[in-house]
Amino acid sequence: MVKLRNYLTITFFSLFLSIALGQKEIMVSGTVTNDLNEPIPNIDVLLKTNDSLSLIVAFAITDDFGRFKIIHQTNRKSLLLVTSSLVHETLTKKIVIDKNALKIIENFKLKNRVEELEEVEIRAAPRVIVKNDTTIFNLEKLTDGTERVVEEILQKLPGVVIDSRGRLQFKGKNVSNVLLDGDNLFNGNYTVGTKRINASHIKGIEAIENFEENSLLQGLSENDIVALNLKFGKGVSLSGDAEASYANGNRFSLNTTVITVSKPLKAFGIASFNSIGNDLENSNFDATEFIDKLREQHSNGLDAPSYVGDNSNLFPENNSISNNEYFGSINLLPKISDTETLRLNIDALADRSLEQRSQLTLIGNGENDTIRIEERNSNLIKPNYFNSSIYFQKFASSSKSWTTTIKFSKLRNERQLLGIRNEQQQGENTIFNDVFVSNNSTYTLRIDDTKALKLEGLMAYSEKPEYLTLFSGIDFNTYSPILGESNNQSSFSRKQQVRLISNYYQKISENDKFNLKLKTTYFKNTLRSTLSNTEGNTAFENDIDYEVLVPEISAEYFLKLSNFSFRPSIKLKLFTYNYNDATLSRNHNNSKGLMDAYVRFNYHFDKRNSISTRLEYLNEIPNEENLYTNFILRSNRRLVTNELNFENLRSSSASIYYNYNNLIKDTNLSLGFRYNKNNNTYLITNTINSYVNVITNIGFNNSSVDRIWSFNFSKYINPLRSTIRFNSSYNNSNYVNIVNDSELRFNTMESLNTHLAIGTSFIGKFLFGNNLTYTKTDFSNFVDEGFSNQGIINKFNVTYVPKSNLRIVNNLNYTVPNLDNGSNNTLTLNSSILLENKKKTISYTLEGRNLLNQSFIGNVSNNDFSTTIIAESLFDRLILLTINFKY
Structure with missing residues (x-):
């Protein structure tokens, strides 16, 4: 297998070899005038390849005197010089490149358009x-x-x-x-x-x-x-800023940014430090979004699964943290030539965040058998993240190109929990490591105007060693606590993946296209885990290798006419796996054919009104996180195991959406309904006491159903200078589970989420905004009504701009996590005053956060058998002075 994989890799990358040709630097200049010989500023002048693709290789914009100049390196014998304007006719001139005359002068005299552009909406002063x-x-x-x-x-x-x-x-x-x-x-x-x-x-x-x-x-x-x-x-656009902030409690932040944008180089760099909670809100940088996006980029089924701890949320909730965060980012995109592009991205982050949280969890509905769990915890979270990627693209000719992308990222996160549960001390320490590296390369051949071929190869490697120490141990026979003892859970997961894809594209006519894809995916997952009991002996362990090979072929057809489009697709795949559990001496292997299919249909009543539908049928391979059989301790409350089942997960869905988009009047409306049915899902059984929740996932041939309705509307009212946005979704779900000694529970969950945002500036120099969010969730089954919760979050802000360089902002936030119980309601007030100099290069901001000095912010979460009331500590009143210098 290794030799075959190496042979395929060598064969694949041999397609990317090309020979660089000598290039000449030319300078094309001239002027653009109208019928009266008056110069026309802000006209795009494009330099294009003189072939069927007509690729843009360089461009310039005329100055106030109608002049332009383009400097470009090329090995071509001729190019096209084209003007581009919405209100003037387009002119094209052919440029013949002579090695003895590399300075070329071409002048244009443009006429106003007299006909309406195709598919262009033009109104008086169009927005x-x-x-x-x-x-x-x-x-x-x-x-x-x-x-x-x-x-x-x-x-x-x-x-x-x-x-x-x-x-x-x-x-x-x-x-x-x-x-x-x-x-x-x-x-x-x-x-x-x-x-x-x-x-x-x-x-x-x-x-x-x-x-x-x-x-x-x-x-x-x-x-x-x-x-x-x-x-x-x-020309060159160079900008940046330097910012310094200081707050009471000896907290401060420093940020500096440099941005340059030009034709030969685009670059961006940032370095920052803060200890005032700026990683989650009230700043120009959101560390949570940064982490989530990086995770999304290298996951998509490529990274090894995680088995210990809660690593999806590396940062605690905003408002309630005390942090020391360092962040740096370098992004470079030099334009080597018109045929070569290089991009380099490097990001690094280190933080130390502290969160204080108390929570009350009630499990069960009966007054006599309700389990009551009270916790007060302090969480110290210390993430360190490094990410880098290199992207290179080369056009070997006007019809051939290849790209390669290399990514490397590393995450280490340590979480320390100390606290009390039901008056008993508890402690937990989790160390999580994640290393990911991948190489993705593509070769594209444009055969002619109607056909193209793309070859793609991906190799990825990911590993995650994780360690969990539970200082208040568990007796695994009785699932009860043992004071003075501890548990140790270690796990190591690794995923190696190779993916080869061949794509053939064909444009059959002006209205229809066809895509044929051949894809082969191979991956091997490894899991090694050991759970030690309170005496230091091994209680449970896993030693598993899971190898999968999935060759597949898919075909997609796309038909687009004047008012409707039709897009069917079918995929045939062979799922072959070999599963070996060395601990239990089990081996499973099998091959079976699977099919996926979908069809999409869009109909446009006119340019603004449309309706779209989608029907889908999928066969997914089993989730590797559910393919182990011995217990793994996930956290201080969760002990998880599985019953093996290699049956593919079958699902089907249908959706229909109506959309109205009028950008001229800034009005948008969408109505949607989606129906999802999972024909076989994992049945979750929960055995719960006041100390531990033992969860077992069982492959179960029973369906679950989701019905989702959505409504979205936004409108800008010009006379009132106001914007209204309303979003709402309703979800009705049916699923099954088992809790303690209950029978099979057929549950129903109904959830309503509504968001209304209004922004207006019709009263002189005042800007008003209000964001109201309402949520309601109900759980029920044949036995009882389950749990219900409804809450609101309202954010009201007033901005006063007496002068162009003076801005006063007040934000009032009111949170009601449970309308039936007002004890956890929170009201906070944040205010700021911003003053800029006349050139707007220096600004001074005086900001006050949590001016009402609230101690906690409340929240409620529930499911079909429990309700948890959470209170997170807030910063004390924070007075912040910031100086920002722009250049």
């Missing part, structure tokens, strides 16, 4: 222009000059929604990348840039749907990817 899959925003009509960073511009763009952590949506779809003049610098971590790039450098913004980063596949592939493109002015 947006839509052409095909690209939406162009008129920033002069959408902004007022008070925006300091890019995120504040994006908040005002129709169709764009920003959540509390800076992630973007456009027309209800998640934005995957934010580009800088077409280049992807941030590699998914775009909030690092949108929260910091100076707004004054942005000359235009485009939203691109059906975005394809691989330019050779443009016009042949179909996807749901959305990207935003930030357009900068000509």
